[in-house]
Amino acid sequence: MQLLLNQTSPYARAARVTALEAGFGERLELVWSDPWNDDPTLLAAHPGNKVPVLITDEGIALSETLLICLHLHLLAGGSPLSAKRLQLAGLGQGLIDAAFGTVIARKHGGAVQDESVLGARRLAAIGRLLARLDQSSTLDAEDLDFSHYLVAVGLDYLSFRLPEIDWSAHPRLVAFHQRLLARPSFAATSFQ
Template sequence: MKIFFSPASPFVRKVMVVAHELGLADQIERLPSAAGPVARDASIRQHNPIGQVPTFFTDDGTVLYDSRVICEYLDDLGGGAFFGSGAARWRNLTDAALGDGLLGAALLARYEAVLRPEPLRWSDWTGGQLAKVTDAVDRMETMDLAGRLDIGTVTFACGLGYLDFRFPEADWRSTHPRTAAWFGAFAQRPSMAATQPGV
């Protein structure tokens, strides 16, 4: 198996956390990439027309994207239960969508700050995206996440880790103590330690 990889991508991290948890990480070759929202990587686009990471190759050469699809493939391959069944499946998928929404908004705010030329930056746009991030963490604060290991909680953890990595000035912990405590424990998992940005 192979994956177009970026150590800073929270979506790649989500895939690799699931792979580590299932004991599959050592079977996945990391392919270097230079994916970006403006200058897209031609080597990725040959396989994924969107040109984004993660883009994944199964052992038979099937190409999979995006992160949720890849995670579901790995879960099936590894006999996991990250997606669950019945009511738990819909909860897990909905939570994963909330986490992906947080990540999408955070990425857009990041791109606005570092890629858009300064005279063209729109503060209301950035504020709107970061408001989505805050609303997502507000919702997490109301949830009982203790003891859960599923695609929802993995996505939440990768989202909060991305905030720490790219928005260290965001003081989300002081206003979300339950989420902070949960994340502090979840971040100690070996899968999270092995996938920290830059590792």
């Protein structure tokens, strides 16, 4: 199995954490890729030119983080996720989308992008998502799955790229973030 990824992608990190947590660390070959330049290996695997891409042992290239995580979860013998867990996964992916969208808009259009209609919508979404996540009892589960990894990666990406967004008023999220960061899968994949 191969994972096409880069070091700073929150999407790729969520897929990699899911693979590590599922016990596929040894089986997973990491293929460092550059989605921002024409990387022939990535382009051949995924015409959408985004990371992550998971190439299965059968040579099938899977794109989209949620689908990759679901595939890895099922491959490891995981049970179907409950609606509550799928809800959490969606909130986690939504947080990553809004945070990554903010970062990339700033990178290409400057900080003024935050004041655009779309920029303001993204920032407002981050605030609402944090408040909703803070209320989710599913966060406290002992048996973790990719829904939890997506949320923790989203929070860690906020700390990494948007440290001015203060979410310390959400103590459950702070505790959850600390709990997940202490796991070897998170330590092995830290943003840098």
